[in-house]
Amino acid sequence: MGALEAFVKAFDAIGVDAAGEPARLAQSRRQALEDLLRSGLPTRHTEDWKYTSLRALDAIDLATTAPTALLDREALRDAGALLVSDDPRLVFVDGAFDAELSHLNDLPPGVRLAPWGARQSSSDTEAGTVLDAAARGGAFEAINRLFARDGMALELADGVCLAAPVVVIALQTRGGASHLRHALRLGQGSSARVIEQHLGVVQVGPYLASCVTRAELARGARLQHVRLQDEADAAVHVSQLHAAQGEDSALDAQILVLGSRLSRQEIHIAHEAPGCHTDLRGASVLAGEQHGDVHMCIEHRHPRGTSRTDVRGVFDDAAHGVFTGRVTVHPGAQKTDAGMINRNLLLSPRAEADTRPQLQIDADDVLCSHGAAVGQLDAEALFYLQSRGIAAPLARALLVQAFVAQALPDIGWEPLRAQMRARLAARRGLEIEASEVWA
């Protein structure tokens, strides 16, 4: 049985009208199934999936979608898996909200923040739009729409600035498949920072974690969205961020990819009005047999839009990194200013990086650039560090950290920076006292 049949069979087992879903959600599921059957799963012949094979899905029990009944919450807390702070936190375990691990108190007025799963039976309107289709998400967006039963709904009224970061943790404790879907709606002139963290417990069997986040930014809204993907080694991770930007809005989206056997991070941005600004930044640091695919698309549809894309990759052992970046400047999107760069370091002769930064420009008064590089660690910098008494393995690790830090320079929230550094150091097998490494 192929993966597509497995998905369909898994859905049949749940049934369209499961859990007494409101009509609108049920309708979305039917539509999703239709979309999935029409598109099929991507193959290596699908242009956007040219370098990424989905064979790893075959090892996953896609029909297991229910959350674990027995959960050792203390162990999770002790393992330091959670970003501990007093800031708002939503924890989803195996695809379902966990109230005990979450923290949702003290929200300022004008902020609505809650999991939508619990409300889906009670109120048709609140959760209804969460399952609306996201354009250009492909088969995995449809799969996510088919199965997602929970996720975050964040809504900010006009002018509301949510100073505290919202931390959303997706934690996997069993094999199988988990699907989360988040909806962010930022009113005019509002601002928020959302940090999504994807983690798996160490010993877990093969699993699929999918996550689709849709963000709508009204005029002048500002959103920072950070995705930290450090899934377990047996994971297949597919996540998407879809953002529709209103006039003069600003989005800063960042990803750090450390985990998973196979991962695909997609970001789809649409400038729906003039004067939007988008920063897309990311780093993948992979080793062993890991395969990481980063896919970013920006649609400049209106004048005076700007975008900056800076994505880096560090690949060791037999790791394989893929970057596809597509900047599209539509007719009429004059004065667009777009830059895209992808830099990769190969730390081993077996490592591989495929990079495809692409520009499509259908306007004549624009400033666009794109570039890509694949290279090795700078031998001169390595020698410089060694000549200061630093052993080669640490020197290499420091240079990797420095390279990554340049793509993610201003996270602006120390607990996250600390955790990113610590996780990166751990992934590189080094005990670096990391607090001061990043310049």
Next chain:
Amino acid sequence: MQMPARLQPQATQPLLQIRGLRVEIDGKRVLDGIDLDIAPGEVVAIMGPNGSGKTTLAQVLAGRELYRVTGGTVRFDGQDLLALPPQERALAGLFLAFQYPVEIPGLSNVYLLKAALNAQRKHRGLPELDAMEFLQQVKALMRELGMDEKFLQRGVNEGFSGGEKKRNDMLQMALLQPRLAILDETDSGLDVDALKAVAQAVNAMRSPERALVLITHYERLLEVIVPDRMHVLWQGRIAASGGAELARRIEREGYAWLQPGAALASAQEV
């Protein structure tokens, strides 16, 4: 090459002993049989025209893999220096101030300083410095060098001017207290104030246990850091040795007199 008797090192064991050192890069011979002894407490200047092998000598001593040693030996404090990887040479007390210190954006300067110092202390069997002690020490040295504290948080040499990079190398040297410091063109590209600060830092390093090697193009550095001895590199060999007066002859006449057929070069003639 046989050195005149009065320039032979004193009875003390040399800190650095180079014998017949031959080095190639890309199949091209750059050093063609260097013999050199440097005793503890000495300040030695090495001059020579572009391409004579000065930087190659400095980099080979520090362990740069780019170069291939095809002959000769180097002993540092009794150890076979060429057998050690670069970091162990540093831990043994050798320091190279680079002609062009590299920029490492993303790696904070203060982290490098701390990692370097603690590696050194660990090697010497000393406990690591705590953050407070370390910062006190670094900041005091920065004041002496006329460096702004903002350079601590910046990336290593990132966006530093030429002079700032050289001061940063001097800061590392002062912190690490090496037994042998090789300064490769540390004076090049410096304005008067920076040169003064560097000279002060170098002169403060003079001690009976430590040797300093100044590699330079210009005499002006040797007016502010007066060497005990001088050597002139010419086509990969030491073509002349002498005292500080050798620098003045080079300043006057250039290097032409070192060419074959020119008057025999030796310390006595200078």
